[in-house]
Amino acid sequence: xxxxxxxxxxxxxxxxxxxxxxxxxxxxxxxxxxxxxxxxxxxxxxxxxxxxxxxxxxxxxxxxxxxxxxxxxxxxxxxxxxxxxxxxxxxxxxxxxxxxxxxxxxxxxxxxxxxxxxxxxxxxxxxxxxxxxxxxxxxxxxxxxxxxxxxxxxxxxxxxxxxxxxxxxxxxx
Amino acid sequence: xxxxxxxxxxxxxxxxxxxxxxxxxxxxxxxxxxxxxxxxxxxxxxxxxxxxxxxxxxxxxxxxxxxxxxxxxxxxxxxxxxxxxxxxxxxxxxxxxxxxxxxxxxxxxxxxxxxxxxxxxxxxxxxxxxxxxxxxxxxxxxxxxxxxxxxxxxxxxxxxxxxxxxxxxxxxxxxxxxxxxxxxxxxxxxxxxxxxxxxxxxxxxxxxxxxxxxxxxxxxxxxxxxxxxxxxxxxxxxxxxxxxxxxxxxxxxxxxxxxxxxxxxxxxxxxxxxxxxxxxxxxxxxxxxxxxxxxxxxxxxxxxxxxxxxxxxxxxxxxxxxxxxxxxxxxxxxxxxxxxxxxxxxxxxxxxxxxxxxxxxxxxxxxxxxxxxxxxxxxxxxxxxxxxxxxxxxxxxxxxxxxxxxxxxxxxxxxxxxxxxxxxxxxxxxxxxxxxxxxxxxxxxxxxxxxxxxxxxxxxxxxxxxxxxxxxxxxxxxxxxxxxxxxxxxxxxx
Ligand code: SF4
Numbered sequence: 001x002x003x004x005x006x007x008x009x010x011x012x013x014x015x016x017x018x019x020x021x022x023x024x025x026x027x028x029x030x031x032x033x034x035x036x037x038x039x040x041x042x043x044x045x046x047x048x049x050x051x052x053x054x055x056x057x058x059x060x061x062x063x064x065x066x067x068x069x070x071x072x073x074x075x076x077x078x079x080x081x082x083x084x085x086x087x088x089x090x091x092x093x094x095x096x097x098x099x100x101x102x103x104x105x106x107x108x109x110x111x112x113x114x115x116x117x118x119x120x121x122x123x124x125x126x127x128x129x130x131x132x133x134x135x136x137x138x139x140x141x142x143x144x145x146x147x148x149x150x151x152x153x154x155x156x157x158x159x160x161x162x163x164x165x166x167x168x169x170x171x172x173x
Numbered sequence: 174x175x176x177x178x179x180x181x182x183x184x185x186x187x188x189x190x191x192x193x194x195x196x197x198x199x200x201x202x203x204x205x206x207x208x209x210x211x212x213x214x215x216x217x218x219x220x221x222x223x224x225x226x227x228x229x230x231x232x233x234x235x236x237x238x239x240x241x242x243x244x245x246x247x248x249x250x251x252x253x254x255x256x257x258x259x260x261x262x263x264x265x266x267x268x269x270x271x272x273x274x275x276x277x278x279x280x281x282x283x284x285x286x287x288x289x290x291x292x293x294x295x296x297x298x299x300x301x302x303x304x305x306x307x308x309x310x311x312x313x314x315x316x317x318x319x320x321x322x323x324x325x326x327x328x329x330x331x332x333x334x335x336x337x338x339x340x341x342x343x344x345x346x347x348x349x350x351x352x353x354x355x356x357x358x359x360x361x362x363x364x365x366x367x368x369x370x371x372x373x374x375x376x377x378x379x380x381x382x383x384x385x386x387x388x389x390x391x392x393x394x395x396x397x398x399x400x401x402x403x404x405x406x407x408x409x410x411x412x413x414x415x416x417x418x419x420x421x422x423x424x425x426x427x428x429x430x431x432x433x434x435x436x437x438x439x440x441x442x443x444x445x446x447x448x449x450x451x452x453x454x455x456x457x458x459x460x461x462x463x464x465x466x467x468x469x470x471x472x473x474x475x476x477x478x479x480x481x482x483x484x485x486x487x488x489x490x491x492x493x494x495x496x497x498x499x500x501x502x503x504x505x506x507x508x509x510x511x512x513x514x515x516x517x518x519x520x521x522x523x524x525x526x527x528x529x530x531x532x533x534x535x536x537x538x539x540x541x542x543x544x545x546x547x548x549x550x551x552x553x554x555x556x557x558x559x560x561x562x563x564x565x566x567x568x569x570x571x572x573x574x575x576x577x578x579x580x581x582x583x584x585x586x587x588x589x590x591x592x593x594x595x596x597x598x599x600x601x602x603x604x605x606x607x608x609x610x611x612x613x614x615x616x617x618x619x620x621x622x623x624x625x626x627x628x629x630x631x632x633x634x635x636x637x638x639x640x641x642x643x644x645x646x647x648x649x650x651x652x653x654x655x656x657x658x659x660x661x662x663x664x665x666x667x
Contacts, residue, residue, distance in 0.1 A: 051324055052331050052353070053352040054663075055330070056378040058378025058459055061378060064460070065444075067441070068442060068444070069442050070444075083326070094353065097352065097354055099283045099351065100323065100352050103324055120245055129372060130375075134291050135291070136356065
């Protein structure tokens with residue numbers, strides 16, 4: 001029956017966590033970056049394209065968790081999109097493997113300007129534990145320079161959200 | 174010849190708990206068709222080909238090796254289709270050539286590493302220009318190709334799918350993997366098991382406990398030091414928790430791929446509650462790096478146990494409702510039932526583990542082999558379609574809760590870890606993760622450092638079955654089938 005459920009849901013407290021607040025210094029640094037690059041502000045909504053550059057899939061689990069009802073990333077005006085052509089942000093996870101480098105570069109080329117590059121997870125920051133392997137080039141920066149790094153192995157959804165909301169704030173002006 | 178008779182022809186090594194037998198060429202070739210043996214894995218070492226089988230009747234692991242001084246060995250793929258991907262990877266990583274192999278194309282090597290055969294004794298310089306991947310063809314009127322990936326539309330690991338379709342219908346599918354190849358095995362060589370554990374923990378992040386545990390048990394078997402009882406119980410509980418959070422994830426995502434968002438939202442909420450409890454109990458949402466060779470990295474206190482039991486109780490209370498919702502929506506049933514069928518003939522040919530195998534009627538679970546669970550405890554939804562895989566996961570989620578509850582309620586006291594002596598040895602272990610059995614084989618040198626090893630994710634045998642199960646289905650159902658199999662990319666890419 002729909003009605004009892006609806007009534008229950010209307011009367012119960014929402015399951016969603018209180019909104020995250022980004023660290024002011026991160027917002028300020030991103031704003032400076034934006035001004036420096038003379039980059040247009042993108043407003044209060046960002047479309048995110050996730051790219052796995054070779055991860056262990058731990059980071060993907062936490063990116064997925066951003067969409068669950070507790071974190072609910074869409075309430076911030078953030079959403080994942082299916083194509084880099086629709087994206088304002090490339091959220092890159094994993095160490096950059098040699099086998100993924102070309103795909104990442106092609107993805108970047110398909111992303112319209114202006115675009116933000118976010119490296120999420122220790123691997124994306126500098127290769128993480130896989131640094132030095134014959135099959136790994138290093139962090140995302142070996143192919144494209146990130147604007148924001150979110151360390152952690154994997155970073156928690158809250159940490160990823162803090163980073164993405166900081167991007168929003170910087171773009172909101 | 175029977176498996177037992179074959180093995181008596183070789184020289185056994187001191188691998189624990191199951192010996193590894195070094196065979197001659199004729200005996201190795203006989204393994205192709207030896208009855209009663211299911212192929213678990215096939216891998217290499219400089220100058221050797223190694224294979225692991227499951228002896229179904231005796232319920233034990235059988236390890237066999239063949240010296241390959243000339244860099245060649247008789248392929249097993251002519252008799253065992255499951256060997257195909259292993260042989261391709263064997264050639265890519267160890268430069269050993271499988272003779273008479275069914276498929277000699279590269280797999281993990283895309284021609285982009287600086288050296289070919291990075292794990293062989295003498296890696297060769299890479300050819301300057303790698304030929305493009307030649308996909309298996311499909312012929313017929315109006316057949317066309319759909320290339321997808323390596324970057325997919327969702328939040329998912331990279332891999333390339335090449336569909337041949339006729340109208341709406343998939344005629345052939347081939348998955349090209351290897352994009353996330355990180356050289357994990359090479360990074361573990363020469364390290365102590367303790368130092369190498371973080372790589373096993375990152376073979377496939379969603380199975381971090383299962384692979385860490387398989388590696389730890391293999392290293393402990395090699396060193397002859399079993400984990401103390403408290404550590405063993407905490408690890409067993411973590412394994413069930415990991416199974417549960419992944420099953421919840423899959424139950425939700427399969428429904429989501431049939432555009433049934435409510436179930437996805439509910440499963441996601443329950444799973445988040447469990448991950449938070451895991452964070453409270455272990456300091457890490459996915460419990461990464463908490464299993465160590467020799468024991469566990471940290472204790473589980475009463476507050477942690479209480480947090481976990483609270484989350485388990487909430488999930489246990491919600492599970493019957495999930496099934497009710499699933500069964501009462503014809504729109505959902507319509508997408509699931511009869512979709513992506515793995516028929517008995519293919520099940521028997523590949524002998525897949527885990528939910529994929531059990532939901533096709535193959536009653537194997539490594540927990541039974543390890544004496545951790547009774548065989549009768551596991552139900553089988555054997556139809557082999559997406560529906561069976563959903564129901565199998567749902568049933569197994571309930572069992573995981575009961576097992577975790579029982580373990581948490583009676584944690585023995587005692588030490589958390591024992592040091593592993595710096596000495597030589599060889600060990601193997603099979604641990605039932607949420608996808609199926611994770612195999613680890615470790616050989617330690619006299620200083621206790623890793624001389625050779627292999628870690629095998631259950632997905633090796635799931636990917637070819639996904640390709641087969643997709644045939645005859647419409648392209649729009651592929652995400653559903655794919656999610657219901659849920660192979661690990663990183664786990665296979667190594
Ligand atoms: S940062 Fe950690 S979780 Fe993320 S891809 Fe790397 S190893 Fe996996």
